Amino acid sequence: MSEHDSLFRHAVASGDPLSDRVVIWTRATADDSDVELTWTVARDSELTDVVASGTATAVAEHDHCVSVDVEGLEPDTHYWYAFESNGERSPIGRTRTLPVETDHVRFAAVSCAKFNAGYFNAYARIADREELNFLLHLGDYIYEAAENPPASQTKSKDIGRPFEPLNECVTLQDYRTRYSQYRRDPDVQRVHMTHPIIATVDDHEFADGAWSGGSTEHHPERDGPWSDRMTAAFRARWEWMPQRMPDPLDPTRVWRSFHLGDLAEVFMIDTRSHRENPDRPGAMADPTHSQLGAEQGPWLLHGLRESPAHWRLLGNGSCMTHLWREGLPEVAKPGIVALKLMNPDVTGPDPDQWDGYPFEREKILRWLEDDDQGNAVVLSGDVHVGMASDLYLDPFAEDPGKPIAVEFVTTSISSQNVDDKKGWPPDTGSVPMEQAFLEALPHIKYTDWDGHGYLLLDVDRDRVRCEWWYGDAIIEPTDGEHMDAVFEVRHGVPRLERAG
Numbered sequence: 001m002s003e004h005d006s007l008f009r010h011a012v013a014s015g016d017p018l019s020d021r022v023v024i025w026t027r028a029t030a031d032d033s034d035v036e037l038t039w040t041v042a043r044d045s046e047l048t049d050v051v052a053s054g055t056a057t058a059v060a061e062h063d064h065c066v067s068v069d070v071e072g073l074e075p076d077t078h079y080w081y082a083f084e085s086n087g088e089r090s091p092i093g094r095t096r097t098l099p100v101e102t103d104h105v106r107f108a109a110v111s112c113a114k115f116n117a118g119y120f121n122a123y124a125r126i127a128d129r130e131e132l133n134f135l136l137h138l139g140d141y142i143y144e145a146a147e148n149p150p151a152s153q154t155k156s157k158d159i160g161r162p163f164e165p166l167n168e169c170v171t172l173q174d175y176r177t178r179y180s181q182y183r184r185d186p187d188v189q190r191v192h193m194t195h196p197i198i199a200t201v202d203d204h205e206f207a208d209g210a211w212s213g214g215s216t217e218h219h220p221e222r223d224g225p226w227s228d229r230m231t232a233a234f235r236a237r238w239e240w241m242p243q244r245m246p247d248p249l250d251p252t253r254v255w256r257s258f259h260l261g262d263l264a265e266v267f268m269i270d271t272r273s274h275r276e277n278p279d280r281p282g283a284m285a286d287p288t289h290s291q292l293g294a295e296q297g298p299w300l301l302h303g304l305r306e307s308p309a310h311w312r313l314l315g316n317g318s319c320m321t322h323l324w325r326e327g328l329p330e331v332a333k334p335g336i337v338a339l340k341l342m343n344p345d346v347t348g349p350d351p352d353q354w355d356g357y358p359f360e361r362e363k364i365l366r367w368l369e370d371d372d373q374g375n376a377v378v379l380s381g382d383v384h385v386g387m388a389s390d391l392y393l394d395p396f397a398e399d400p401g402k403p404i405a406v407e408f409v410t411t412s413i414s415s416q417n418v419d420d421k422k423g424w425p426p427d428t429g430s431v432p433m434e435q436a437f438l439e440a441l442p443h444i445k446y447t448d449w450d451g452h453g454y455l456l457l458d459v460d461r462d463r464v465r466c467e468w469w470y471g472d473a474i475i476e477p478t479d480g481e482h483m484d485a486v487f488e489v490r491h492g493v494p495r496l497e498r499a500g
Helices: 121-128 172-184 186-192 226-240 293-306 330-339 358-371 418-422 430-440
Strands: 012-015 022-027 035-042 050-058 065-070 078-085 093-096 104-110 134-137 197-199 256-260 264-268 311-316 376-380 386-391 405-409 444-448 453-460 463-471 481-490 493-498
Touching: 012 078, 012 093, 012 186, 012 197, 022 035, 022 078, 022 093, 035 065, 050 065, 104 121, 121 186, 121 453, 121 463, 121 481, 172 186, 172 226, 197 264, 264 293, 293 358, 330 418, 330 430, 386 463, 386 481, 386 493, 405 481, 405 493, 418 430, 430 444, 444 463, 444 481, 444 493
Parallel strands: 104 134, 134 197, 264 311, 311 376, 376 405
Antiparallel strands: 012 022, 022 065, 035 050, 035 078, 078 093, 104 453, 256 264, 386 405, 386 444, 453 463, 463 481, 481 493
16 A cells, blocks of 8 residues: 555554543544544553553544543553554554653754755654654744745745645635645655654744734734634634643633642743734833733743742743844844844844843743742743853843843754855854854854754753754755764752853
8 A cells, every 4th residue: 555545644642641541642634524534552562461452533623633642551551553454554663751860851843844945864863763752843844935935925935845825825625734744755755654752832832922912923814814714724723733722711821831740930921922922112211111011021030930840841922032232243234133032123022032121021030030049041042043041130231130030942843044044154154253252242152143953952851952963954864963062960050051
């Protein structure tokens, strides 16, 4: 049977692991009729040592997607799983539960996978790392953009990977079709079949520049009501991603946390779908201007304060580092504008990042400063660059004091960064821009504006170690990758140290 004839052509996936359970997922490729499935979870890859099994229905109303929350599992244990119908078995996936007691975890973090901008080689390299506990996805799992986007968006690459559908995703069927395309990609399938995923959202799961009431690219007279589009985008996401709803009565709620024993707690937040309009005049001067919203903000502060974990890790879809100041060097500005690290007029911060919500950022940092545990690490994506920063209330003060936390930012899986947008070879025209940027912003200890890849995080009692891994190419499949930088932060001493 060919792949195109297979009932399980989207393979399988797992996600939202806990110490005693994990969500397993598949989709049945079928006509309008429902499909009855059986599922099996076992301790071995041959599925002979069965620990759980059952039945599920791939319902046409839910695009024939099935998620099963498998309970009664052992902590920090690998399991294998598959689905079956009428004698046809899906590919066998591997997953892993979270630990109850541990002194060490290791995971990868990614962001910004644009299908028509490059191959997902980074996913394949992450799949090669069998030792990982999970994959942390910081948003832009899909891109909703059209194959021929407006001038306000980055032009597509002509590499033989056109979007499906060709138009921008607006309707439920559009988003379902785009997820379907992504989930047929062999590298996406490999990483899902190897590691459970813990994911949040960025704007492209919905629309470019999304906020609670609209987006920079949504035009109601053309696209219909924003609420209808958000409902469609969220529905497709819950159908196609192996996740459990934090609140079944509120499909817009993404924020939740995960305990890695008492070693770390991972807080996953949504900085897009509940935020206020970043482009509202006077917003950045308004102390109430919020990126988190009325419910998520208090939840995060309470969780950070009450967490008993040795480390507090914040999975964040928006860069928290101060990225703009007066007098930035002219040599760096073309790259900064290309990356949207400042406003389009080059006169102030980019309102789309945490720079655009300065009072709420300060509230979070003061909360951590008052707590004085020195154990907070922010993990971010979105900006398509690799970056390591010390986080201060005001890094430009004459005496900024000691750092409150650190931030590790992953570059994109494939979305265009400076060399892609400028059309020059990697590590050429961007280099003097990066150097000038670092000199002007000394709280930023490392940046790379050309690489594509992922973060590799290694957490123990003493330190969090972060490695930046970049692929050798994205416009063609390749196994080549290299480690570009390594930084560590010691427990109780929130200051970056370059490591060997």
